[in-house]
Amino acid sequence: MSHEALHESYVVQAHNFASAGEVSASIKRLLRHIGIDFGVIRRVSIAAYEVELNLVIHSRGGRIDLEIIPPIEIGGETGWLHLTSTDVGPGIRDVDLAMQEGWSTATDDVRDLGFGAGMGLPNMRRNADSFEITSEYGVGTTIKMGFKIQ
Amino acid sequence: MKISRIMELLDADVLMGDEQLDLDIRTACGSDLMSDVLAFVKDHTVLLTGLTNPHVVRTAEMLDVGCVVFARGKRPTQDMLDMARDKGIVMLATKHTLYVTCGILYKHGLPGTEDEAIASEKTGG
Numbered sequence: 408m409s410h411e412a413l414h415e416s417y418v419v420q421a422h423n424f425a426s427a428g429e430v431s432a433s434i435k436r437l438l439r440h441i442g443i444d445f446g447v448i449r450r451v452s453i454a455a456y457e458v459e460l461n462l463v464i465h466s467r468g469g470r471i472d473l474e475i476i477p478p479i480e481i482g483g484e485t486g487w488l489h490l491t492s493t494d495v496g497p498g499i500r501d502v503d504l505a506m507q508e509g510w511s512t513a514t515d516d517v518r519d520l521g522f523g524a525g526m527g528l529p530n531m532r533r534n535a536d537s538f539e540i541t542s543e544y545g546v547g548t549t550i551k552m553g554f555k556i557q
Numbered sequence: 558m559k560i561s562r563i564m565e566l567l568d569a570d571v572l573m574g575d576e577q578l579d580l581d582i583r584t585a586c587g588s589d590l591m592s593d594v595l596a597f598v599k600d601h602t603v604l605l606t607g608l609t610n611p612h613v614v615r616t617a618e619m620l621d622v623g624c625v626v627f628a629r630g631k632r633p634t635q636d637m638l639d640m641a642r643d644k645g646i647v648m649l650a651t652k653h654t655l656y657v658t659c660g661i662l663y664k665h666g667l668p669g670t671e672d673e674a675i676a677s678e679k680t681g682g
């Protein structure tokens with residue numbers, strides 16, 4: 408299956424728990440609609456949901472960009488689906504620590520809802536084929552994830 | 558294992574999706590922690606939980622979880638039932654505690670989820 412190039416951008420509001428997950432659900436619907444492989448959709452959905460929840464819970468707001476680069480554009484058999492989250496702060500003080508399973512600054516309110524176990528970032532890295540995180544404390548965080556597509 | 562069999566074993570009520578009880582379930586995951594569910598759930602999984610907030614349904618949706626069982630008599634809100642109807646997710650409720658709910662299904666041969674599933678999905682495509 409070959410895909411068209413695509414770029415979508417979604418705004419994620421901070422602390423709006425009621426709508427948390429809507430962006431990931433839209434992304435999932437879109438990927439289904441354009442016929443991306445089921446296994447890839449699954450991994451992208453999980454990563455998108457984790458990254459969206461982090462924007463809602465930990466950031467001051469941000470956005471998620473979805474980009475599809477079809478194989479034909481890079482002249483190979485494999486194309487890429489990129490998921491990029493950027494936010495406007497507060498940034499992460501120690502990224503290595505944040506990447507560890509079980510490390511979390513989530514409040515009890517968040518834990519009561521079933522989140523805040525410190526599993527999100529490691530889970531994103533596990534599901535994506537490429538994962539890059541950069542963060543400057545006081546400025547913001549950017550996470551770039553890549554998924555191979557046929 | 559069919560959802561209808563799960564329902565029978567757990568003596569559960571169907572709260573949503575009684576037309577989908579033929580759906581095949583291969584693994585189960587019991588947790589109140591959606592963070593863990595997101596890290597461990599495979600395909601064709603039933604989610605067993607005592608947590609009742611809309612994020613349970615949202616999590617199920619993202620993971621393609623076809624069936625959620627609420628343990629220890631917990632009942633989902635109308636919001637959650639509406640979401641489940643939209644997404645085609647079966648909702649069951651049982652009086653058993655989460656521990657016993659898991660135990661009954663495990664004893665009858667429904668295996669758990671383990672994280673190597675993700676690794677194999679990744680290489681197997």
Ligand SMILES: Nc1ncnc2c1ncn2[C@@H]1O[C@H](COP(=O)(O)OP(=O)(O)OP(=O)(O)O)[C@@H](O)[C@H]1O
Nearest residue numbers: 461465505511512513522523524525526527528592
């Ligand atoms: N966008 C972000 N902005 C600021 N801090 C962040 C951001 N994303 C993650 N963090 C920090 O990194 C920590 C670890 O994130 P991770 O997603 O792994 O766990 P969590 O969100 O706390 O819990 P879980 O994802 O299991 O629900 C968070 O507790 C938070 O301190």
Ligand SMILES: [Mg+2]
Nearest residue numbers: 457461527528
């Ligand atoms: Mg998280």
